[in-house]
Amino acid sequence: MNEKKKLVLIDGNSVAYRAFFALHSQLERMKNKNGLHTNALYGFHNMIDNVLTKEKPTHILVAFDAGNTTFRHSYFEAYKAGRSKTPGEFSEQMPYLRDLLDGFGIKHYELKNFEADDIIGTLATQVDPTIYDVVVISGDRDLTQLAKENVRVDITVKGVSELKGHTIETIQEEMGISPLQIIDMKGLAGDASDNIPGVTKIGEKTALKLLKEYGSVEGIYENIDSLKKSKMKENLINEKEIALLSKKLATIDTEAPIEIKIDDLIFSGSHMEKLIAFYREMDFNSHLSKLDTSEYDAEQNNQKEEISYKIVSEITADMFNDDMALYVEMLEDNYHTSPIFCIGWGDDKQIYIAEPEIVFASEDFKSWASKAEAKKQVFDAKRTYVALKRQNIDITSINFDILLASYLLNTKDNSKDLSEVAIEHDYYEVSSDESVYGKGAKLAIPEEKSVTYDHIARKIKAIRVLSKQLNDNLEENEQTKLFNEMELPLSFILADMELTGVKVNDKRLMEMKEEFAIRLNDIEQRVYELAGEKFNLNSPKQLGVILFEKMGYPVIKKTKTGYSTAVDVLEQLREQAPIVEHILDYRQIAKIQSTYIEGLLKVIDKETGKIHTRYMQTVAQTGRLSSVDPNLQNIPIRLEEGRKIRQAFIPSHEGWKIFASDYSQIELRVLGHVSNDTLLKEAFIEGQDIHSSTAMRVFGIASPEEVSPEMRRRAKAVNFGIVYGISDYGLSQNLGISRKEAQQFIDTYFEKYPGVKTYMEDIVREAKDKGFVETLFQRRRYLPEINSRNFNLRSFAERIAINTPIQGSAADILKIAMIKMDKKLKELNMKATMLLQVHDELIFEVPEDEIEQLEALVVEVMEGAVELSVPLKVDSNSGKSWYEAK
């Protein structure tokens, strides 16, 4: 027996609007971390969820209105006029509705000049009634006119989860007319919400009475003479045109020129990864925890198409050719330490899977890996390179990295999970690592080996397919140079830096640890004395109670959950609260102790006494690197106590030195270049102290000598503010001045540096126009919120539009310098080695007798890395430890 199919058609705008008002009381409570309101999305989500469970549709579509004008406006301009303006809090949620539907795997559609009703009406009418049962869902009663033998129309009653079904029978029962007569009723009675006029003095009751007698609007006019004389008859006669027009307006078009076919609407389940990402973005935590991912994954995995591969127990040379994908599987993130448990490689014809012992013992594999003519495509080149290097295998000629490419195409598409990256590029044939290996305590290699093998084989295929696709995309964006000449070569340089590692004097750290332990204990006792009780000093919550409740100090700032006890707050209490001094001391030292001393001691490689960080090349949205496990880009320097940590970073060879070179004011120089501002460029060209120079302009000082330290400090803050996409409030907070004063500084700055002002206006306009900004080297960052109706989101995007080309271009420049530096060091056969990168500086270890040469080389390479309209400047220092290279 053939079951009937079920088509569900949802009126997106109307249901979302209902959801918005149903949860209107929650409006301010329901916001995500970015301040986006989520009440309509939440309500809409729950409605869909209910519908999917209850109706179990085989086909489903959400239709949207397209724009504000429809074909109806062409014969009645005032159609839908006089509606109150759509609230911004609602419209800002609409774009995300599409994401939600994509997650659910539900097709959505809109058609220019037509309303959602018309799309729904056309589909509901045109599908074969012997095959399809149709359910229409809307918040708008007009749609009940679509009810038929096989079409039920559900209208929201209250909220969106409670629906009332309308069929031919119920409509007949309640109103005594057929669904199609609802149009006639509107023609007579009009509809205030759509501004459909109707005939004067005729309301729903009267209309129904007339229709029961005469059947339709036309029927009434055919029999108009038989009506007895009345005011109503007069109105009907006078307003015949209006009645016919009203009917026309209320009629849903069942022959709209839609381009979708019923087969496009097949519902084959949700895309869990997308849905989860949506929940995360919207902070729908209850939904996140409710998901039974394992069950879902299993179902999804079953839907994937079969993949064939060969399990290899003996490797032979004919298994390799000059164009293949390679994947090395490890369970843990840290590829410096994680065991390798499976390896796959292959091309479009054949995929091979093998256990690592077999691969590592194979000379054929090794020579293929190191063969220059053999091009390899991977996911995460650096990870692959390091993992093989640990086995003494040198891999060369990796010519594509889909992770790196994906990140360059959109910095947001940077998941460490291959399947997530694949899904972003509409490739669904590979499962998530989590669904195969589990997570947290359950993370493990599957008992059944074929599960792993199948998974790796799918990864190989995905790499093959996506390498071609993403390479095309890079070309379309003119980013191939960025990929081939900057990011990909850099990833191997970073790999070498990570593998080299940096030597750490653990004895020195342990000495410091003991010293600090004693001091911490002393301070702790002192604080307890002053507080009159013991408490956990590391708990901001407990500290808040002591400070602001027990001791009664004034509350200066609050956080989401209670009193703020951050430094700037404590500093304001310093004068009146002696205890605060000790708390600040404690905080400072506790930070050094836990993060830097204990933290670093934990990650020193026992064998080599070195630390091997991992540079994340696809995380930072601006193009910068980041550093993890441990983070070596935030080792203390500003305060002397913490700076001493750097004494523990030493050269790995006797008689060598640590050598550090940093770009001076690189971001402001980049700003000078991109803004082409005369004064700003001049300051750099003439080698002025940039902050003093700014102080002179902004405070109207004649000579550099007259700039006081305080003025320079303020000017420096202004310069920072400019780079960050300044606001009066931000600057006022930073400088502890009034907003008005801060605004004055900004105004004066823009007066003196009009080029900078123009740059900011231009870049924001360009971002609004194109939806993304670019660095000097075509690195892109998309700003989906730049045109948001939400002030917060839009303003944030505008500041990012200003900052990213500056921070990102500076990052590009240092990356170029690193590549050139690496090349030079090799060419010149120097022993000096690049160890670390910290955003605007490079740290090397170098034999004593190479220092001079290195110094000259660094200046040549870094200052000459790129040609800007302002000079680049580098400062270098060296010493026995990182501390002394200052």
Add this chain to the structure above:
DNA sequence: TAAATCACG
């Protein structure tokens, strides 16, 4: 798992 805090550029 989130929030608060603080280290760096």
Add this chain to the structure above:
DNA sequence: ACGTACGTGATTTAT
């Protein structure tokens, strides 16, 4: 009028 500086990662407490 709206509420805020840009980019990161690690540790701790609390839920």
